[in-house]
Amino acid sequence: MTFAIEAEGLVKHFGETRALNGVDLTARTGSVLGVLGPNGAGKTTSVRVLATLIQPDEGQARVGGYDVVKDAHRVRQLIGLTGQYAGVDEMLTGTENLVLIGRLLGLRRAQARSRAAELLERFELTDARDRAAKTYSGGMRRRLDLAASLVGRPQILFLDEPTTGLDPRSRGGLWDIVRGLTDDGVTVLLTTQYLEEADQLADDIVVIDHGRVIARGTPDQLKTQAGGQMLEVRPVTAADHVTVARIVGELTGAQPEVRDGLVSAPLSDPAVMPAVVRRLDEAGVTVGELSLRKSSLDEVFFALTGHHAEEQQEAEDAQAESVKAGV
Amino acid sequence: MTTATTAATRPVPLSLDGRVSPGTTVRNVLTLAWRNLVQIKHNPMELIDLSIQPIMFVLLFAYVFGPAIGGTVQDYLPIVIPGIIAQNALFATMTTGFGLNVDVTKGVFDRLRSLPISRIAPLSGRMLADTVKQVWSMAVLLVIGFAIGFRVETGPLHLLAALALLLAFTALFAWASVYIGLAVSEPEKVQIFGFTIIFPITFLSSAFVPISPRAPEVLQFVMRNNPMTHLVEAVRGLLVGDQGGGPVAEHAAISLGWGVLMAAIFIPLSMRAFKRRI
Ligand SMILES: Nc1ncnc2c1ncn2[C@@H]1O[C@H](COP(=O)(O)OP(=O)(O)OP(=O)(O)O)[C@@H](O)[C@H]1O
Ligand SMILES: [Mg+2]
Numbered sequence: 001m002t003f004a005i006e007a008e009g010l011v012k013h014f015g016e017t018r019a020l021n022g023v024d025l026t027a028r029t030g031s032v033l034g035v036l037g038p039n040g041a042g043k044t045t046s047v048r049v050l051a052t053l054i055q056p057d058e059g060q061a062r063v064g065g066y067d068v069v070k071d072a073h074r075v076r077q078l079i080g081l082t083g084q085y086a087g088v089d090e091m092l093t094g095t096e097n098l099v100l101i102g103r104l105l106g107l108r109r110a111q112a113r114s115r116a117a118e119l120l121e122r123f124e125l126t127d128a129r130d131r132a133a134k135t136y137s138g139g140m141r142r143r144l145d146l147a148a149s150l151v152g153r154p155q156i157l158f159l160d161e162p163t164t165g166l167d168p169r170s171r172g173g174l175w176d177i178v179r180g181l182t183d184d185g186v187t188v189l190l191t192t193q194y195l196e197e198a199d200q201l202a203d204d205i206v207v208i209d210h211g212r213v214i215a216r217g218t219p220d221q222l223k224t225q226a227g228g229q230m231l232e233v234r235p236v237t238a239a240d241h242v243t244v245a246r247i248v249g250e251l252t253g254a255q256p257e258v259r260d261g262l263v264s265a266p267l268s269d270p271a272v273m274p275a276v277v278r279r280l281d282e283a284g285v286t287v288g289e290l291s292l293r294k295s296s297l298d299e300v301f302f303a304l305t306g307h308h309a310e311e312q313q314e315a316e317d318a319q320a321e322s323v324k325a326g327v
Numbered sequence: 328m329t330t331a332t333t334a335a336t337r338p339v340p341l342s343l344d345g346r347v348s349p350g351t352t353v354r355n356v357l358t359l360a361w362r363n364l365v366q367i368k369h370n371p372m373e374l375i376d377l378s379i380q381p382i383m384f385v386l387l388f389a390y391v392f393g394p395a396i397g398g399t400v401q402d403y404l405p406i407v408i409p410g411i412i413a414q415n416a417l418f419a420t421m422t423t424g425f426g427l428n429v430d431v432t433k434g435v436f437d438r439l440r441s442l443p444i445s446r447i448a449p450l451s452g453r454m455l456a457d458t459v460k461q462v463w464s465m466a467v468l469l470v471i472g473f474a475i476g477f478r479v480e481t482g483p484l485h486l487l488a489a490l491a492l493l494l495a496f497t498a499l500f501a502w503a504s505v506y507i508g509l510a511v512s513e514p515e516k517v518q519i520f521g522f523t524i525i526f527p528i529t530f531l532s533s534a535f536v537p538i539s540p541r542a543p544e545v546l547q548f549v550m551r552n553n554p555m556t557h558l559v560e561a562v563r564g565l566l567v568g569d570q571g572g573g574p575v576a577e578h579a580a581i582s583l584g585w586g587v588l589m590a591a592i593f594i595p596l597s598m599r600a601f602k603r604r605i
Contacts, residue, residue: 048437048605051437051441052440052441053437053440053441053605054605066343071345073343073344073345073346073347073443074343074344074345076441076442076443077343077344077443078343079441080441081437081438081441083434083437083438084434085432085433085434085437086433086434087433087434087435087436087437087438087439088433088435088438089362089366089433089435090433091366091369091370092362092365092366092369093369096362096365100358100362101438101442103354103358104355104358104359104439104442104444104448105442105443106351106354132369132370134369145438148438149438152442
C-alpha cells in the first residue's frame with residue numbers, strides 16, 4: 001500500500017497558540033481522507049502545511065513522496081488546493097481565472113483556453129464564463145474555485161471545507177465530482193465540519209481537536225469505537241428526565257445527554273437493557289420511547305470532543321461576544 | 328499492451344523540476360502582471376481612479392488656486408502640474424498594498440503560492456502592473472496639462488528622466504504600501520492609512536505652493552527637508568527648468584536616498600509581517 005500523504009508529529013505555533021500539537025496522518029493513494037474537527041481544531045493549518053504554504057515548526061510531511069519543506073516545488077507540481085476562502089480573483093471572469101492558472105502552470109494560450117472551457121462546462125459555469133467572478137453566487141464561486149484547483153490535473157487534491165455555504169443540491173454535485181476524481185486515482189484530503197459529508201465521501205477519517213488527532217479509522221470503525229450503540233429513552237412526563245438520566249447514567253457508566261426530553265447515552269453492553277427497563281419501572285417512570293441504535297458520527301464526535309459539530313459555531317460566537325464584552 | 332495502456336492513462340511525471348528556471352520566473356511575472364491589468368476591464372471604477380481623479384485635481388488646483396497663488400493660471404501651471412504628478416504617483420503606490428491585502432484576505436494569495444511558480448512572481452507581477460498604471464496616470468496628467476497650456480520646457484530626455492525618477496521613487500516607496508497591505512486586516516484600512524500618511528506628506532511640501540518665508544520656522548524646516556519637496560523640485564526642474572528650487576541633480580539624489588531608506592526599513596518589516604500573516 002502506498003501513501004500519497006504522510007504526516008508525522010506536525011507542530012505549528014502562532015504566537016501563543018499551538019495550532020498543531022503533533023498531528024500524524026496518512027492518506028492511501030487514491031482514497032479520500034476526511035479530516036473532521038470543530039472550529040479552531042487545526043484543520044486549515046494542517047492543510048496549509050501539507051500544501052506547502054507554511055512550514056511546520058516540528059515534524060515532517062511527505063506529499064506524493066516528496067518532503068513538503070525540502071521539496072516544496074515538486075510537491076506543488078502534484079497538488080491542487082481549494083482553500084477555505086474561495087481563492088478566485090473576483091475582478092476576473094470565470095474564464096480568465098482558469099486561463100490565469102493554466103498560463104501559470106505553463107500551458108500555451110490555446111491550451112489554457114480549452115482547458116478552462118472544459119472545466120467551466122463540467123462545473124456548469126459556461127453561461128457565466130464571461131462575467132466577473134464578483135457577480136457569482138457563493139456556490140458558483142466555490143465551484144469556480146474547485147475548477148481552478150483542477151486545471152493542472154493534480155494527483156493529490158486538498159479541499160478545505162469545500163461545501164461550506166453550499167445548498168444541498170450543489171453539495172451533492174460536489175460529492176459526485178470528488179467521487180469521480182477518486183475513480184481516476186486522485187487522492188483527496190477533505191476537511192469538513194459536516195459529519196454526513198465525511199460519512200458519505202471518506203474512506204478514512206481522522207478527527208482533530210486542539211491540534212491533535214483524537215481518533216482515526218473508517219467511518220464504521222469510528223461509529224463502533226464510540227460505544228457502538230446508543231440507548232435512547234423518552235419519558236412520557238418530561239419532568240422525569242432527571243430520574244431517567246440518573247438511572248441511565250448509573251447503568252451505562254456514561255454521562256447521558258438530555259435534549260428535548262430525550263435522554264441518550266452510548267452503550268457498550270446491550271445486556272444492561274433489561275436492567276434499564278426494570279429500574280425505570282421501579283422508579284415509577286412511564287416510558288414513551290425506548291430504543292437502541294447504532295451511533296451516528298455526530299455522537300462519535302460528541303463522545304470525542306465533548307460537543308456537537310453544529311453547536312460549535314454557536315459556542316464560538318457566544319465566546320466571541322463575551323470576549324468583546326470584556327468578560 | 329495492457330500495461331502500456333494503464334500506464335498511459337495515469338501519467339506520473341517521472342522527474343519533476345526541482346526549482347523554477349529564470350525563464351519561467353519572467354513568464355510568471357508577466358502573466359501575473361497581465362492579471363492585474365485585465366482586472367481594470369471589469370472594474371471601471373479603477374480607471375476613474377487612475378484618470379478622472381488626477382484630471383479633476385489638475386483643473387481644481389489650476390483654476391481655483393492658480394489665480395490666487397501664481398497670479399494667473401498660466402503662471403501657476405509650471406508649479407502645479409509637476410506637483411500633482413508627484414502627489415498622484417505617491418497616492419497611487421497605495422494600490423500595491425490594497426491589491427495585496429485583497430489577495431491575502433480573499434485566499435487568492437494562497438492559491439498562487441500553492442502553484443509551482445516563482446516565489447517572487449505574485450508580488451513582482453503586481454508591482455510591474457502598478458508601474459504600468461503609474462505611467463498611464465502620468466501620461467494622462469501630462470496630456471491634460473498640455474491641453475490647458477502646460478509645456479515641457481526642457482526636452483524629451485529630461486521628460487524621460489523625470490518619469491524614471493518618479494517610477495524609481497514610487498517603486499521604493501511602494502514597500503511602505505506593501506507593509507501596510509500585509510499589516511492591516513482589511514483593504515479599506517490600507518486606503519485610510521495611506522490617505523492619512525500621504526496627505527500631510529504631500530501638502531507639507533513645495534508641491535503646490537512655494538515654501539513661504541512667512542511660515543513658522545519649524546514648518547519651513549519640515550517643508551524644506553520633506554522628501555516630497557526634493558522629489559517635486561527634481562521633477563519640476565526636469566520638466567520646466569529651474570524655477571528657483573535649486574540644483575536638480577541634488578534634489579533627485581536626495582529624494583532617491585529617502586526612497587532607499589524607506590525600502591531598507593519597509594522590506595524587512597514586510598517580510599516579518601508576511602511571515603506573521605500567513
Ligand atoms: N495566521 C494565524 N495567526 C494566528 N493564529 C492562527 C493563524 N492561523 C490559525 N491560527 C490559530 O490556530 C488555531 C487553528 O486554526 P485553524 O484555522 O487551523 O482551525 P480550523 O480547524 O481550520 O478551524 P475552522 O473550522 O474554523 O476553519 C486557531 O486557534 C487559530 O486561531
Ligand atoms: Mg479552517
